[in-house]
Amino acid sequence: MRTAPDAYIVDAVRTPRGRGKAEVGALSGLTPLWLLRGVLQGLQRRLDLDTAQVDDVVIGCVTPVGEQGGCIARTAVLDAGWARSVAGLTQSRFCASGLESVNLAAAKVASGFESLVVAGGVESMSRVPMGSDGGAWLHDARVVESLGLVPQGISADLIATREGFTRAQLDAYAVQSQQRAAAAQAAGRFSRSLLPVHDETGALVLDRDEIVRGDATVEGLASLKPSFAALGAQGLDARALARFPDTPTIQHLHHAGNSSGIVDGAAAVLVANAAGLAASGLRARARIRALAVTGSDPTLMLTGPTPAVQKALAQAGMSASDIDLWEINEAFAVVPLQTQRALNLDPAKVNVNGGAIALGHPLGATGSMLLATVLDELERRDESCACVTLCVGGGMGIATVVERV
Numbered sequence: 001m002r003t004a005p006d007a008y009i010v011d012a013v014r015t016p017r018g019r020g021k022a023e024v025g026a027l028s029g030l031t032p033l034w035l036l037r038g039v040l041q042g043l044q045r046r047l048d049l050d051t052a053q054v055d056d057v058v059i060g061c062v063t064p065v066g067e068q069g070g071c072i073a074r075t076a077v078l079d080a081g082w083a084r085s086v087a088g089l090t091q092s093r094f095c096a097s098g099l100e101s102v103n104l105a106a107a108k109v110a111s112g113f114e115s116l117v118v119a120g121g122v123e124s125m126s127r128v129p130m131g132s133d134g135g136a137w138l139h140d141a142r143v144v145e146s147l148g149l150v151p152q153g154i155s156a157d158l159i160a161t162r163e164g165f166t167r168a169q170l171d172a173y174a175v176q177s178q179q180r181a182a183a184a185q186a187a188g189r190f191s192r193s194l195l196p197v198h199d200e201t202g203a204l205v206l207d208r209d210e211i212v213r214g215d216a217t218v219e220g221l222a223s224l225k226p227s228f229a230a231l232g233a234q235g236l237d238a239r240a241l242a243r244f245p246d247t248p249t250i251q252h253l254h255h256a257g258n259s260s261g262i263v264d265g266a267a268a269v270l271v272a273n274a275a276g277l278a279a280s281g282l283r284a285r286a287r288i289r290a291l292a293v294t295g296s297d298p299t300l301m302l303t304g305p306t307p308a309v310q311k312a313l314a315q316a317g318m319s320a321s322d323i324d325l326w327e328i329n330e331a332f333a334v335v336p337l338q339t340q341r342a343l344n345l346d347p348a349k350v351n352v353n354g355g356a357i358a359l360g361h362p363l364g365a366t367g368s369m370l371l372a373t374v375l376d377e378l379e380r381r382d383e384s385c386a387c388v389t390l391c392v393g394g395g396m397g398i399a400t401v402v403e404r405v
Contacts, residue, residue, distance in 0.1 A: 304397020
């Protein structure tokens, strides 16, 4: 067990998640820079923050090209009117980028070299399509074949097949996510962290997560066709199965209704050490107890949360039973189901306000959003500890343990 680092969460804010379709989603008419600018300004206003005291802004973005390119973190700092002395860093750890930003910020302030760091993420999936940045993992045939890389949906179906999850179980989980998210939305449980988005004229664009469907039913989802069967038939199933000869075939079970929604959004989290709190006069809401990243099998790809959580809990000297609330990103329904089974978690403590199946997964921002959501819920329930974890492209996992102060 390591001594808990001197890293605290002061506050966390986010935009609503808007449908990630051009000319359809409410946020699709706004640039990712505008979304990120908005959360930075919102955080500043809420805390009456002297931005000259901020050392750095670390922003996750999975597809940092086009409107999201050019170190959008630094551009957003300037566009938000923050002190020019504030630096900016844009990074990508695929789907974990939003939480990686928080973990990097925690490490920076815990080192003592910096005192106040803003972490966060942004992704406009309606304007910058997923995968448009290319990369060897998509386009280098030698690498793809030698590593057995397949699309994440096929990985999700492979995991479900190997672990015996049925279509009915996956669909039931998806409906639960929708119902929990709809109930949380109706009860205003997202309101503390959520910042309504306005356009340049000041007109309200979106003030609630856009794709929640509380009326979803298992019967309705049963009518949806699997999304990845056709890709699998083109040789991708065979590539995956070559890595797992004990599995004769892949059952294609995931579809649009039990997979994460494609959305736009941005988030920002202020992280500080004790010196930063003292100098700024700010108060912490939580301490970051532990953080971890791990590598996992690149073909299965989505099993990283379990070893990442185990690594983080070991750092903190904790066990899974010490965690009051869990946020396990719902990239696909099998991910939280497989993770909670592997860690023997109480389902009543997992994603209690729904997850990405209902709310959407704005890639680079999701981890920061999950942290904001679970911190608000810890306070609402007067609970102590939470763990946030995500599966990551390329076969990785990430986890962060936080404790209220």
